[in-house]
Amino acid sequence: MKNISATLAIVWRIAIPYFRSEDKWAGRGLLGAVIAIELALVAIDVLVNQWQNRFYSALQNSDWDAFVTQIWIFIALAFTYIALAVYKLYLNQWLQIRWRQWLTRHYLGEWLAGATHYRMQLKGDAADNPDQRITEDVKNFVEQTLTIGLGLLSSIVTLFSFALILWGLSNAAPLHLFGTDLMIPGYLCWGALIYAVFGTALTHWIGAPLVNLNFEQQRYEADFRFNLVRVRENSEQIALLKGEGAERGRLLDRFGLVIGNWYAIMSRTKRLTMFTASYQQAAVIFPYVLVAPAFFAKKIQLGDMMQTASAFSSVQGALSFFVVAYRSLAEWRSIVARLDGFEMSVDTAANLPAHEATIELKAAGGSRNIGLDKLCVYLPNGTPLVAADGFAIQAPERVLVTGPSGSGKSTLFRAIAGIWPFGTGTIVIPAQAKLMMLPQRPYFPVGALGDAVIYPAAPGAFQAPRIRDAVIAVGLPDLAERLNEDGHWNRVLSLGEQQRLGLARALLHVPDYLFLDEATASLDEPSEARLYRLLAEKLPQATIVSIGHRSTLDAFHTRKVAMVKDGAIHVLGKDDASAEKEPTAAR
Ligand SMILES: Nc1ncnc2c1ncn2[C@@H]1O[C@H](COP(=O)(O)OP(=O)(O)OP(=O)(O)O)[C@@H](O)[C@H]1O
Known part of the structure; x- marks a missing residue:
């Protein structure tokens, strides 16, 4: 928990200056629009969920007129959804490029201010490969912060909207066991909650080492690339000294680190995917199992059952945000750590006089x-x-x-x-x-x-x-x-x-x-x-x-x-x- 709040504090420190910069109005406007669209999409999900009840009830009752009406409603909902989804992506990408542009200029400005870039080298390797941090890490930070932030927001709003629906449906379809109705208020909600908490805890337990592994992977990849660039830059010397064999050996050693770490990531991801895939498959059937007794006892209609299954999957999906996004979260945390290291290293180099005996x-x-x-x-x-x-x-x-x-x-x-x-x-x-x-x-x-x-x-x-x-x-x-x-x-x-x-x-x-x-x-x-x-x-x-x-x-x-x-x-x-x-x- 302490780690999470520390990471969030760093994310805030890195992210917020853009929204206070000279480009703040464009940034805030685009962010506001993207959030509004995200919320509108949740509202459409709620409408589709209610539509499902009416649609399946029309099918069960063989009601042609109701069926046709529901088809028209679906078309309207689908068109709105498509328009929103298109603009959600478009505006999101627009925000990403503006934010990245600002952040890159900002980092370039700090890195190239005075002799900071040179002093960072003198002080050892607090921030290895600044080139990678200014290119890939900035790009991924912006992209993933938006994806994860909006995903989290959407999950929270979805959770509350569908939890309300599920609560109502729990009362309409009481838990029917051994021929009796058990009155547990909101039992479907509780079912989803227990299922998701169990899933999140296990995911974290299995996936935690991925954070470090991803961090190392990016470092090894950048080191390998950097050494290739050095060979290119010094190719004449290497050719004259006939150092190709030595270089190949050194490069393959570095690439070996990339490969070794990748195998570790693969094995960890395999275990994690085994769990998350099973978890998601079980989630398909779990709500039917919960309400099937009420349905077979003819306490509820097919429409209620379908709506319940869909609402359950939405609540469970929202609660399982961490399960689904775990890999991205692990990568994101390592990116945040790398940018934080870069900022600290720039800061230390720029303010050396404050820390050491200086001329x-x-x-x-x-x-x-x-x-x-x-x-x-x-x-x-x-x-x-x-x-x-x-x-x-x-x-x-x-x-x-x-x-x-x-x-x-x-x-x-x-x-x-x-x-x-x-x-x-x-x-x-x-x-x-x-x-x-x-x-x-x-x-x-x-x-x-x-x-x-x-x-x-x-x-x-x-x-x-x-x-x-x-x-x-x-x-x-x-x-x-x-x-x-x-x-x-x-x-x-x-x-x-x-x-x-x-x-x-x-x-x-x-x-x-x-x-x-x-x-x-x-x-x-x-x-x-x-x-x-x-x-x-x-x-x-x-x-x-x-x-x-x-x-x-x-x-x-x-x-x-x-x-x-x-x-x-x-x-x-x-x-x-x-x-x-x-x-x-x-x-
Ligand atoms: N960034 C650095 N980190 C650690 N040691 C360094 C660094 N830069 C220079 N030195 C060390 O400082 C010493 C003096 O280096 P410098 O380049 O100033 O020597 P120089 O008198 O100009 O030598 P030359 O006549 O060979 O050019 C050397 O021993 C060198 O290894």
């Missing part, structure tokens, strides 16, 4: 320098990695940061970019300063080459000739002619070409601070030198901070700072490797 990022007016004060950057598990104190990057100098692999150079850049929260101390950034980070492997969204180069600016933000000039300037005249061509550029271009395009991106965006994290490491030394000279010429005001291992880079920087090991951590510029100097090659 304070300060925007300073006036100064054009970046300052690192009493800074200690940690790994996500809390291990200190790199420290810097009283360190300033003075605009527009050119700094080369060197240090052994794994000493924390890239992580320090991430901290300065504001996406690495773990640590203590302060990073002061000039207010309004435009920072740009260029990694060794730049990211290009799939699409037109021109749009990929200017990313993250929106398509059209730069005039085509400007983009062309930048691409030519970095030494790619052939690509400058293909700016409108669509492609997966990270896959098509060589790493050196990608790095050149990364620099073209920097030329277009004109940052105040440009951080190059081995961003030219795949170029030969003369090309690297040419590009550094290009940066000096085109971005004279920019402060450039590079990470690199090549000694030839020295010539393009005014200061070289080393990461020096101090105990377990590295310290930035503890004893500056070289004094300030003029960059020889930039002159």
Whole structure:
């Protein structure tokens, strides 16, 4: 019970914001219409139930006129039912797509706000496969919440309407046993109730493990899909390393989990279906058994008996809502749990400062320098990695940061970019300063080459000739002619070409601070030198901070700072490797 109310509270928390959003009137209107239709359909069921009594009585009495009248009534009821059923589905689907649209935008907004998506990864796997949560889980949540919610409403209304009818029929057809009438008020109602409670309890007992099994199934499926995507993304590496055998093994291992869990679901579902199917079959005959003695004793007519059977099946059907919907409920609960996990993970990542020791990022007016004060950057598990104190990057100098692999150079850049929260101390950034980070492997969204180069600016933000000039300037005249061509550029271009395009991106965006994290490491030394000279010429005001291992880079920087090991951590510029100097090659 506690579990159910906790799940319902989560459903409420996930569902309600849409009905308070800017689309609330459409959402509420559609929901109201769908509920009204659902209730109207129950009313038609009640009318059909009463019609059954009249119809079978007309048959039993061989009354032709009454029979024809009942046929006309049935036609009218049937047409109304068809119209309502069509619009029930249509409006329901309409509501589903609007709700899903809103929820997807909402989740995308939260997931892609700041660096939340990145921080969620840093904090481990509270929400595995966010892609699945934003696609399938949102879709299924909306669909199933409506199906289950409306099903429940319809069951409750049906239950009360038909319980009243059944109560009346119980009095008209008293329980006739061993030649005597037993006056048990509403005995048909009680019969249906006992039958349904017994069914629900047994269903829950048999089906409870399905909730967890469904949760696991979705996780295994998503993991399998994710690993297939990774193979596709890294297919060149895998082909070069002849890793196909290893990949096949790994993928089949993951698929094995999908299969194993599926067998568990099958076996559990088989047991559940065995019970629910038997239960539903028994429900067909049960009401006849209850009223047959009264019928054979000629206490009631055929019409009464048929109406009773139909009303009983409606009451029993409504009471058995959980029996019938158990599998969907189990799936729904696992979807709700997954969305809840996603929301919590987004929340934790977005509010990391509230929970952990975090680096304070300060925007300073006036100064054009970046300052690192009493800074200690940690790994996500809390291990200190790199420290810097009283360190300033003075605009527009050119700094080369060197240090052994794994000493924390890239992580320090991430901290300065504001996406690495773990640590203590302060990073002061000039207010309004435009920072740009260029990694060794730049990211290009799939699409037109021109749009990929200017990313993250929106398509059209730069005039085509400007983009062309930048691409030519970095030494790619052939690509400058293909700016409108669509492609997966990270896959098509060589790493050196990608790095050149990364620099073209920097030329277009004109940052105040440009951080190059081995961003030219795949170029030969003369090309690297040419590009550094290009940066000096085109971005004279920019402060450039590079990470690199090549000694030839020295010539393009005014200061070289080393990461020096101090105990377990590295310290930035503890004893500056070289004094300030003029960059020889930039002159
Ligand atoms: N998300 C993460 N979770 C756990 N550890 C991490 C994470 N990112 C980086 N590290 C660890 O932090 C250390 C520093 O990594 P970083 O990439 O900053 O090194 P680096 O000095 O730039 O090395 P390189 O010169 O090889 O590029 C490494 O030991 C790395 O394994």
